[in-house]
Amino acid sequence: MDIEQFRKAGYQAIDRICEYYYSLHNRPVISKVEPGYLKEHIPLTAPEEGEDFQVIADDFQKFIVPGLTHWQHPSFFGYFPTACTFEGMIADLYATSACNPGFNWSSSPASTELEALVMDWACQLLGLSPEFLNSSGVGGGAIQNTASDSALIAAVAARSLYQRNYPEVSLQDLVIYTTTQTHSLGVKAGLVLGLSVHVLEVKAEDQFSLRGETLQAALHEDEKLGKRPFILIATVGTTSSGAIDNLPEIQQIAKNYPSLWVHVDAAWAGVALSCPENRERCHLNTINEFADSFCTNFHKWGLVNFDASTLWVRDRKHLTDALDVTPPFLRTKHGDAGTVIDYRNWHLALGRRFRSLKLWFVLRSFGAEGFRNYIRKASPLSISLNQVFADFVTKSETLSLVTPPSLALTVFRLDPKPKSLDQPPLSLESLNNLNRLFYGRISARNDILLTQTVLNGVHCIRFAVGAARTEAPHIQQACDLLCKEADLTLEAWEQTTLDEGKPSVSSI
């Protein structure tokens, strides 16, 4: 493809993306394809002769687009949103057009310098301590692939530091702390590093938040066993329910364990710190006082196209001490002089893409005020989209909240109110079965996407807002649809229980 062919194909791609976004709301959220669909359309080997690009571009529309789950659909309420803005797309296009692996300053000065600068913008936008600024020369931030990478990097830095301080300690005795509500990134860090993970229990009455006393008990217990907890992965905004660990209590305990690294994973909720009204509930002051590292994903609720996981550390030396490898072929004048950041020593790999560009484009195009307004559209204002949904659940006869709504996430279940007072409530097992049936019905639909979870044995459904194109009517549509599916689920359940002679819902 020569330059003019690229111009033509590029214009067409832009036009087709416009068309995609004009038509997105009319598409099914969930692809209707079945496993193996694509191999019907794609040969088993690459073609021997090159093909005309128009055919390839058309095949993308014909075979790939119908197989996409449309995360940008206004009725996508599953998992967490994945950001996708036009500003981000253009930045990604410029970045790929000047492909460079940016592993050290010299390999592309602009990549490194822009990353250092916009990470400082983001740091200030979130109200993080100046200690985390790249300009501090001590702490600093870098863009990582995902929150899993960020947590893994924090764990590597923490383990490396611990091993340097306690060289006699065996790797087998090192322990990573998470809770039952920590994202899979906690257990995965343990799997990758081959280290034990101690999964701390959290309680429904604490809204699934890690309490200081639980941490203290675990530390005592592990001390007795000769175990060495070296990192706690605390969460601000868990995936299952948006739970926020009790960082002030954790700080009180952790201050007596200075060798316990505290990583705060706020992959989803962290961007909400841009709004001052969210800072107290997210324990920003405590994060600023004592977290060793902090991560949030601008690629979730933060308007920057996947991937842009921002990781800050209070002391960059802990990263470079753990990760610096400089073979002769990577030595440079500026690296040797120590006058520049060589970001390859701040992450797992060598090469890195030019991702700061999309953070720069987005933050400039929206401005800090526009960014905050975007967050506030979903939460926490009384008129925000999540509040509207939570109010609907609260008022519903058939649905109920499982935990109080957290920022832009509501966790609920089908939980029909008893029709008379003398009937016993449904057992947890029955309720869980009922909700499996309910979720089965919802997930069979193609016009809405919600995901499920289990909270201390309670089967429930998650409703996460924050996709860029979701507006009030889409929330209303979701409410109507859930109402209807709840009624149909109860009818079906009724029929089954009648058939089986079990206690029916209408009898309770």
Next chain:
Amino acid sequence: MDIEQFRKAGYQAIDRICEYYYSLHNRPVISKVEPGYLKEHIPLTAPEEGEDFQVIADDFQKFIVPGLTHWQHPSFFGYFPTACTFEGMIADLYATSACNPGFNWSSSPASTELEALVMDWACQLLGLSPEFLNSSGVGGGAIQNTASDSALIAAVAARSLYQRNYPEVSLQDLVIYTTTQTHSLGVKAGLVLGLSVHVLEVKAEDQFSLRGETLQAALHEDEKLGKRPFILIATVGTTSSGAIDNLPEIQQIAKNYPSLWVHVDAAWAGVALSCPENRERCHLNTINEFADSFCTNFHKWGLVNFDASTLWVRDRKHLTDALDVTPPFLRTKHGDAGTVIDYRNWHLALGRRFRSLKLWFVLRSFGAEGFRNYIRKASPLSISLNQVFADFVTKSETLSLVTPPSLALTVFRLDPKPKSLDQPPLSLESLNNLNRLFYGRISARNDILLTQTVLNGVHCIRFAVGAARTEAPHIQQACDLLCKEADLTLEAWEQTTLDEGKPSVSSI
């Protein structure tokens, strides 16, 4: 930015990328900026109000482009090339426009299915064994971020397997084998995992290739010490000199150590396997017979925009046994049924980008034949660009090869031929100093980029061809320029040595 504003900004981006490529050969390869240049142009905080996108797009041209090292410049001969094709750009644009984190089949069926299919295309293009095909249902391949990630994943899978087979073995006793010529990814895997790395020596007379006897000696030695080598990271095409480890000899030794995982890192050279004439020298048969995992980066010499590191394993279960975490919020009907690939369990993180699209676009647009022709342009034909350069060095009065050229890489140094037979040759130290001076001169230029390395104490310079826009005249230009710089270096050296009263070059 609304859809029509995006159309406008998108067209402009396409036009500016065209302009960039029309003018690329007239730009300096290496940016002229000094550390800290960008902070003069960028404020310390994000703007409060959103800015007009045209201003942002213009600032990209004004402040960022001048700070880029132009890896796509025809006179870029440093490191290894980083691929950047128009087909890859368009694929990246489509991928970012439908941003999804593709962590399991349901989260975006097309992403998973296309990846499984085109990895099979790539597998066959390179002549890898059908055992590595996704369609085998046993082995398979996935796209990873970088070769560092691929090697790390192989090491995690190998360690996990070893620990399951030998649960009594302490982590402290586990050892990763690399050679002195293995890319930094080997040592970095050790740093990340906190495991020992045994760096095996290789010899200049073996062209820096790992020999079977060296491996055998190390295995004996470690056995005596109670150490447990669990993975060997062998290389086909090292970064410093393109060395190819002696895989047939390694196989003979390793067959007696069935618990030693052999990962073949062919990050750069692997794509050359697409040409049958390269297969014997790269030991393809041996790879197919016994490698547990194999990695090559299509994003280097393989026409697919960074990043696209392809990793194949002979047994996918070793990956999923090591890396599978499935919390309730990630459970899906198809995942539970085991009828689909959930690629999140084949890599370190959870989310992954839709990278198979660029591999698909590139392989279709070029075709297998076009891909091979591209590789052959650089190597190994007698008229190929690297052969032309190597012939120039061979014939030069002042330069000499340090090792025989390997595929598209030539390693050479300034090594003036003695003017009379009775003069002693320059010492290694003097020659190294001379080459530092020589490289200092080359790297001070902005119109060419080469990188340096050290091979068993010998300071040398690497010349890597394969950037898409490099043609015969650029090689000629490089030869002329290196000739001139060599002469000027020798003149300067002469002057210094005369001043210092040391033996001069002209006297030898």
